[in-house]
Amino acid sequence: MENLRIIGEQLDRNIFPHVKNGGIVIPSTISPPSMSLGEEHQNERQKRKRPTPPWTQPSRRQRTTCKAPSVISSYLKGKYQKELAAIESTYPGTQVWHQEKGLWLMTESSLLPDQCRKAIFLTAIPYVWPYTIRSWGFWKDVLLAKAQWIGPRHTNFPDGSICAFEPTDESWSHKDSIVELLDIYTLWALRHFHLEFFGRWPGRQVVHYSYERMTELNDSELCGCGNSTQKYKECCKTKDIALNKIAEMARFDAYTGGSQRIPPKAIVKVIVEQEAPPCISTIMSY
Structure with missing residues (x-):
């Protein structure tokens, strides 16, 4: 767990690690210049270089039937669909479900090399404004009988979706790529792993x-x-x-x-029972 400790210490100093293909996180090798948190995120994204993945796995695309909403953003639909190839290359084994209202992704992040603990993310990507992207994280581990929800710290009320950054700090916006957002979720899961192992959020x-x-x-x-x-x-x-x-x-x-942070049953069933995701509009009503 030496890398986990080093990454935690770097995060305390506002130094962000690198996220490689497959959601593998490694410590940063450089110190950032003096800048605000939002600016550092921007620079880290611009500098991030990804090697061509040495392995490939076919993604499983499925289509579920949902009634279309009244207004769909053609810009968002086109943008997100064009990004699927990059997502599948960067996060091998990605599963995709297409709906009229948007699409669902299931991705896996390995977090640390040579560790059995992995994070699974189920992400709802709506095409309808002003709905925003939501994602839920789950632990996958050979020591666990079944996948377990990652939370409750730094998740949203009441649906337990990931709260990985403040919207005002410009860490990510709809102009950025989904790969960058999945990288942020990966780092969020690694922070949870650090919290579990060392007893503190880095x-x-x-x-x-x-x-x-x-x-x-x-x-x-x-x-x-x-x-x-x-x-x-x-x-x-x-x-x-x-x-x-x-x-x-x-x-x-x-x-x-007065609510508690708990993921909807429909979300848990996708992860635990391998059911198809629900209609995005249903989830967005939480």
Whole structure:
């Protein structure tokens, strides 16, 4: 787990690792210049070079029947469909389901070389604006009887979908490629692996509510207030614990609707029981 430790230390210093074909993450070999987080993501994407994969696996494309929505963006549909070849090359074994409303991808990331733990991502890519892409992560491991959902930290309420970045930090937008988004999901899963193995989330994170910080953050993690240089214990913890915890819990429940983060049963069935994905519009209603 030496590489996992090194990657965690680099993320704490705002140094981002490289994601290779198959979702294999390796430590960065260079230190980034002084810049904001969003700018660094942009530069990392531009510099990332991918070797031609030494192996190929046929993708399995399937089509499911769903009633078409009233408005489909021809731009998004054309853009995403043109990217399928690159996705299948970069993430071998990708499964694709086509629907009138969009498409579904199932991809696998190996995360670290010579490790049995892998991450599976089921990603809904709608063609309809303003729906946004959603994805769910699951662990795949020979030691697990069946795939397990990755969460609940840094997942969305209430459907447990991946929350890998703040929309305002410009880490990814619809102008960027799906491969880049899958790379971000891969790094999100690696952070979860680090959390499980070392007991702390590595790198910058955003946790807006004090109650969530108090109940989820480790003292040695970077503070969720957005401060990328101070640990939680040194930054907001004293202020957070001085607040009325019951009042802060009520405030947080008002934001989340008192819900828990749980993936929809239809999503779990795709991963565990190998069923076809549901209609995208059904999932987007969560």
